[in-house]
Amino acid sequence: MNKPVDTNSGLSRRGLLTAAGGLAIAAGAIGAGGMAAADRFTRRDQPASPASMVEPFYGVHQSGIVTPQQTHSIFATFDLDTSTRADVITLLKRWTDAANRMSRGETAQPLGQPKDAPALDGGSAAGLAAARLTITFGFGPGLFTRDGVDRYGLAARRPEALVDLPKFNGDQLIAEKSDGDLSIQACADDPQVAFHALRELLNLATGIATIKWVQSGFTSPPPAGGTTRNLMGFKDGTNNPSTHDNDLMSKMLWVGDEGGWMKAGSYVVVRRIRIALEHWDKTELGFQEEVVGRDKAVGAPLGKTHETDPLDLDAEDQDGNPVIPATAHSRLSSAAENDGSQILRRAYSFNDGVGFYAERWPPWRQGMMLDAGLFFVAYQRDPRTGFIRINKKLASLDIMNQYTTHVGSGIFACPPGAAEGSFIGAALFEGLTG
Amino acid sequence: MNKPVDTNSGLSRRGLLTAAGGLAIAAGAIGAGGMAAADRFTRRDQPASPASMVEPFYGVHQSGIVTPQQTHSIFATFDLDTSTRADVITLLKRWTDAANRMSRGETAQPLGQPKDAPALDGGSAAGLAAARLTITFGFGPGLFTRDGVDRYGLAARRPEALVDLPKFNGDQLIAEKSDGDLSIQACADDPQVAFHALRELLNLATGIATIKWVQSGFTSPPPAGGTTRNLMGFKDGTNNPSTHDNDLMSKMLWVGDEGGWMKAGSYVVVRRIRIALEHWDKTELGFQEEVVGRDKAVGAPLGKTHETDPLDLDAEDQDGNPVIPATAHSRLSSAAENDGSQILRRAYSFNDGVGFYAERWPPWRQGMMLDAGLFFVAYQRDPRTGFIRINKKLASLDIMNQYTTHVGSGIFACPPGAAEGSFIGAALFEGLTG
Numbered sequence: 001m002n003k004p005v006d007t008n009s010g011l012s013r014r015g016l017l018t019a020a021g022g023l024a025i026a027a028g029a030i031g032a033g034g035m036a037a038a039d040r041f042t043r044r045d046q047p048a049s050p051a052s053m054v055e056p057f058y059g060v061h062q063s064g065i066v067t068p069q070q071t072h073s074i075f076a077t078f079d080l081d082t083s084t085r086a087d088v089i090t091l092l093k094r095w096t097d098a099a100n101r102m103s104r105g106e107t108a109q110p111l112g113q114p115k116d117a118p119a120l121d122g123g124s125a126a127g128l129a130a131a132r133l134t135i136t137f138g139f140g141p142g143l144f145t146r147d148g149v150d151r152y153g154l155a156a157r158r159p160e161a162l163v164d165l166p167k168f169n170g171d172q173l174i175a176e177k178s179d180g181d182l183s184i185q186a187c188a189d190d191p192q193v194a195f196h197a198l199r200e201l202l203n204l205a206t207g208i209a210t211i212k213w214v215q216s217g218f219t220s221p222p223p224a225g226g227t228t229r230n231l232m233g234f235k236d237g238t239n240n241p242s243t244h245d246n247d248l249m250s251k252m253l254w255v256g257d258e259g260g261w262m263k264a265g266s267y268v269v270v271r272r273i274r275i276a277l278e279h280w281d282k283t284e285l286g287f288q289e290e291v292v293g294r295d296k297a298v299g300a301p302l303g304k305t306h307e308t309d310p311l312d313l314d315a316e317d318q319d320g321n322p323v324i325p326a327t328a329h330s331r332l333s334s335a336a337e338n339d340g341s342q343i344l345r346r347a348y349s350f351n352d353g354v355g356f357y358a359e360r361w362p363p364w365r366q367g368m369m370l371d372a373g374l375f376f377v378a379y380q381r382d383p384r385t386g387f388i389r390i391n392k393k394l395a396s397l398d399i400m401n402q403y404t405t406h407v408g409s410g411i412f413a414c415p416p417g418a419a420e421g422s423f424i425g426a427a428l429f430e431g432l433t434g
Numbered sequence: 435m436n437k438p439v440d441t442n443s444g445l446s447r448r449g450l451l452t453a454a455g456g457l458a459i460a461a462g463a464i465g466a467g468g469m470a471a472a473d474r475f476t477r478r479d480q481p482a483s484p485a486s487m488v489e490p491f492y493g494v495h496q497s498g499i500v501t502p503q504q505t506h507s508i509f510a511t512f513d514l515d516t517s518t519r520a521d522v523i524t525l526l527k528r529w530t531d532a533a534n535r536m537s538r539g540e541t542a543q544p545l546g547q548p549k550d551a552p553a554l555d556g557g558s559a560a561g562l563a564a565a566r567l568t569i570t571f572g573f574g575p576g577l578f579t580r581d582g583v584d585r586y587g588l589a590a591r592r593p594e595a596l597v598d599l600p601k602f603n604g605d606q607l608i609a610e611k612s613d614g615d616l617s618i619q620a621c622a623d624d625p626q627v628a629f630h631a632l633r634e635l636l637n638l639a640t641g642i643a644t645i646k647w648v649q650s651g652f653t654s655p656p657p658a659g660g661t662t663r664n665l666m667g668f669k670d671g672t673n674n675p676s677t678h679d680n681d682l683m684s685k686m687l688w689v690g691d692e693g694g695w696m697k698a699g700s701y702v703v704v705r706r707i708r709i710a711l712e713h714w715d716k717t718e719l720g721f722q723e724e725v726v727g728r729d730k731a732v733g734a735p736l737g738k739t740h741e742t743d744p745l746d747l748d749a750e751d752q753d754g755n756p757v758i759p760a761t762a763h764s765r766l767s768s769a770a771e772n773d774g775s776q777i778l779r780r781a782y783s784f785n786d787g788v789g790f791y792a793e794r795w796p797p798w799r800q801g802m803m804l805d806a807g808l809f810f811v812a813y814q815r816d817p818r819t820g821f822i823r824i825n826k827k828l829a830s831l832d833i834m835n836q837y838t839t840h841v842g843s844g845i846f847a848c849p850p851g852a853a854e855g856s857f858i859g860a861a862l863f864e865g866l867t868g
Contacts, residue, residue: 071625074785115720122715123667123730127656191505191625192654195665195785199804203715211802214787220626222561231629233557281556281637286549296557351508351629352786353648368645370633 053130053189057100059417060264061254062424064134065346065379066243069228070187073217073348074194075270075375076202077180077410078209079142085152087208088143089429094204095137095184096423099197105130108200122203125196131188135197137424138183138268138412146181157428159262161255161382162413165269168395170406177272177408180212185268185377191216215272215408217348217375227299227307230374231349232280232403234292235299238307239334241342252342255381255416261427264416266379269343269387272350272408275373279359280403291400293328301330313337327399333390343378343386350375360402373404383411487564487623491534493851494698495688496858498568499780499813500677503662504621507651507782508628509704509809510636511614511844512643513576519586521642522577523863528638529571529618530857533631539564542634556637559630565622569631571858572617572702572846580615591862593696595689595816596847599703602829604840611706611842614646619702619811625650649706649842651782651809661733661741664808665783666714666837668726669733672741673768675776686776689815689850695861698850700813703777703821706784706842709807713793714837725834727762735764747771761833767824777812777820784809794836807838817845 055063080088098108105128107121144150144158186197195216202211221228230236241248255262280288289296299307303315303323311334315323324331335342355371358364380386395401415425489497514522532542539562541555578584578592620631629650636645655662664670675682689696714722723730733741737749737757745768749757758765769776789805792798814820829835849859 113719115723116718118716119667119719119722119730122711124663124665126663126667126731127658127660128654129657190654191652191785192663192783195783195806199711199715202712202804206716211788211804213802214785214804216785216787218625220562220624223563224561226561229558229560229626231558231633233553233560277556277633278636281633282552282640284550285547285553288553289549296553297560349626349629351625351648351650353650354645368647370636370645370648372629 050129053132054104055130055132055134057103057135057418058420062134062136062265062414062417063103064136064185064187065253065266065344065414066249067132067134067187068243069219069221069346070132070134070189070194071219071221072189072191072194073185073187073219073375073377074198074214075183075185075217075377076198076214077140077212077412078182078184078205079212080151080181080209082208083151085154085429085432088152089423091205091208092137092425093423095135095201096418098200098204099135099137099424100420102197102200103130103133103135105133108197108204122196122199124199125193128190128193128196131190131193133186133188133193133197135201136185136187136268136414138185138414139425139428140179140181140183140410140412142179142181153432154428157261159259159413161259161262161267161384162411163384163388165383165409165411166388166392168391168406170395170401171409172405172407173409174407177213177215179410180412182209183268183270183410183412191218213408215270215350215375217350219348230347231275231277231372232288232292234288234294234296235307236347237345238294238299239311239330240345243344248342249344252381252386253344253379261425261430262413262415263427266381266414267383267386268410268412268414269376269378269380269383270408270410270412271376271406273374273376274371274405274407276357276359276403276405277370277372279361283403290325291327291329291403293324293330302328311336325399327397329394329398329400332393332398338390338393339385341385341389343380343390346377346379348375348377349373379414484563487566488538489564489566489568491530491537491569491852492854496568496570496699496848496851497537498570498619498621499687499700499778499848500683501566501568501621502677503653503655503780504566504568504623504628505653505655506623506625506628507619507621507653507809507811508632508648509617509619509651509811510632510648511574511646511846512616512618512639513646514585514615514643516642517585519588519863519866522586523857525639525642526571526859527857529569529635530852532634532638533569533571533858534854536627536631536634537564537567537569539567542631542638556630556633558633559627562624562627562630565624565627567620567622567627567631569635570619570621570702570848572619572848573859573862574613574615574617574844574846576613576615587866588862591695593689593693593847595693595696595701595818596845597818597822599817599843599845600822600826602825602840604829604835605843606839606841607843608841611647611649613844614846616643617702617704617844617846625652647842649704649784649809651784653782664781665709665711665806666722666726668722668728668730669741670781671779672728672733673745673764674779677778682776683778686815686820687778687813695859695864696847696849697861700815700848701817701820702844702846702848703810703812703814703817704842704844704846705810705840707808707810708805708839708841710791710793710837710839711804711806713795717837724759725761725763725837727758727764736762745770759833761831763828763832763834766827766832772824772827773819775819775823777814777824780811780813782809782811783807813848 109120188194227235352371357369358366543554622628661669785806791803792800
């Protein structure tokens with residue numbers, strides 16, 4: 001209409017921040033016709049996001065695994081529509097480049113296209129900081145074979161550890177919240193930054209992959225520090241393995257030489273766990289603590305004083321009953337009860353409004369209840385000796401199951417990090433022909 | 435089991451913060467039996483949340499209307515199950531007390547109950563700050579009459595301005611996201627604080643009201659200041675009336691003497707507006723700007739230079755066409771095109787994952803698409819001359835409708851603020867007998 005062809009370089013995220021924060025002159029310097037001179041809004045040599053807000057994308061491992069947890073998460077899976085391996089590689093290269101750019105607080109693609117073309121970045125994160133955005137990619141079983149078909153000549157490279165999850169006792173999985181050929185988890189300290197990342201990656205997948213499901217979540221660290229609480233009101237993560245313990249991480253988190261192209265990667269299992277929060281909130285405090293096996297206020301194991309006191313699984317009370325009940329969640333999920341198995345949890349709470357549910361307890365009320373709970377995310381070197389072993393026990397014995405229902409599920413091989421100039425999963429495709 | 439009856443005073447929100455932040459001795463002072471002495475964790479004289487994080491609940495007006503927007507919002511509506519007005523009053527008193535406490539960073543109810551009783555606060559916000567929590571209550575038409583029945587003897591007091599919204603052109607409302615007898619909007623700078631507030635209020639409603647629907651949302655202000663962007667990537671709110679202009683607020687926002695018991699209250703209209711984001715993101719940048727009527731990068735009206743430049747609705751280009759198209763959203767929603775009507779928008783973006791949708795444009799693709807958009811929230815003195823007038827025009831003419839669909843809706847009378855010792859909506863019930 002009234003405007004000449006222009007560029008939308010003015011949407012550069014870093015540039016806008018710089019302009020607003022430090023260059024008051026910039027706004028006044030825009031031409032009267034509404035044209036923004038690209039160099040006034042982009043200052044490539046001066047990232048506007050403090051370094052503390054940037055989590056590097058390239059590296060030995062993917063970011064978003066041992067990265068200190070951000071406050072917001074969006075997990076999404078995609079199904080591949082294409083019939084060619086070349087398309088899959090194209091998509092992974094696009095995603096790699098965009099993820100690296102966005103993690104630095106930049107637009108998904110370099111701008112500069114004319115106004116009569118779709119924007120190369122939708123702009124919904126313009127002016128926002130990098131916010132410690134991480135984007136973690138995963139490969140589901142469907143990348144290797146789907147319905148028995150080896151679509152991309154990758155079937156022989158499916159890792160042994162990328163098993164199909166067994167059906168666990170109590171599972172009520174729905175297809176609309178489960179599985180997928182590819183997974184993306186975008187985490188950031190700003191929900192709009194995380195959602196922007198998902199949308200840009202979604203746009204880049206057009207014609208190659210279709211989005212299957214999405215799960216958002218949040219976690220709120222106490223301002224004064226310490227362990228965060230989950231929606232059950234208990235501290236959650238006290239016994240999580242320390243990501244600062246490199247030896248431990250090499251042992252239980254990162255894939256080693258056994259993994260071939262997956263070396264330095266990890267496997268993620270996600271579970272959408274609905275919690276009957278109304279029921280939980282009406283449960284006696286003492287019983288809640290028996291369910292968890294911990295004191296609610298402090299987080300100490302029952303019978304102990306401090307949050308970080310180790311669980312004493314042998315302790316008995318004066319009547320000879322275990323102090324931490326046999327059915328307590330913290331007992332059953334402990335390494336000691338699972339042949340030493342450990343997983344790195346990186347879960348988020350979710351709040352998806354309400355749904356129509358039937359209670360499992362008297363008087364079996366039916367009606368609108370919260371559709372909220374825990375989006376469980378756990379990384380490990382091998383799910384067979386990690387999540388699967390632990391959850392088999394929990395699914396059968398954990399008294400917390402009275403309140404929790406697993407309604408969504410997925411398992412994904414998260415390849416190692418990409419080196420600059422390469423792309424996520426490059427090693428998987430090395431040496432393939434045809 | 436192994437523990438004596440105890441109190442859960444240790445969950446006091448302010449106390450935990452104080453303990454963790456300034457009293458390292460407190461943790462060590464807990465008794466070996468896991469009992470927390472109440473006075474070690476509660477320091478009523480020293481709120482842990484800085485004053486800047488507390489939005490006072492009591493006042494002439496309800497908080498959460500002219501309050502600078504928090505980053506997170508949860509809107510929920512409830513249907514009343516009770517047959518008695520006394521129960522409604524009981525609920526409003528409970529909600530008032532709890533809302534006041536939580537807005538100060540305290541637990542929903544004073545603690546101190548025995549462990550063999552349900553907790554008086556679920557603890558999911560223990561250790562978190564007040565985070566500028568506001569809780570804004572509204573009364574829907576159903577409080578006054580439902581299905582033609584005057585359940586609570588309030589029908590004669592239904593405000594004239596609390597009309598049923600008309601059906602607008604293009605509405606595709608679903609009952610599961612619309613209406614309700616009572617509304618609550620909990621806004622905070624922390625999603626877990628907002629969700630905690632909703633849950634505690636939900637628990638307090640047991641037996642009196644049932645939750646009907648919930649909508650969460652977020653908004654991310656640029657760290658460097660300025661107008662936030664919506665999911666369309668445009669600055670949103672540039673022309674919102676200034677809440678610092680008391681005369682203007684008295685004119686267009688707050689109910690005056692005409693309102694009786696609603697004086698100093700306001701009416702809120704909410705609309706869950708799904709946006710076809712995939713389609714929008716593939717739309718040419720220039721056309722996006724014609725849809726909005728503004729430059730995308732800077733936010734200036736088309737043909738102007740600065741974001742805050744007024745819209746020139748009469749400007750024509752060299753061919754005699756309007757510079758701001760006749761169908762542009764900013765033109766059609768402007769006060770100048772609506773007999774001076776203004777509303778105070780306080781909207782949040784939402785991201786509810788994906789759903790199965792059919793596109794409205796060639797090639798009419800069907801499949802999984804984002805279920806995301808804008809949860810529109812607008813306050814005004816009278817919806818008949820506010821939202822209804824403006825939206826009638828928008829629903830018919832706004833070219834943005836190509837991308838947007840109104841799928842949820844509600845209208846609520848938000849009574850004036852409560853004085854300390856009183857309760858929300860008290861004036862509505864004054865002088866009623868029987």
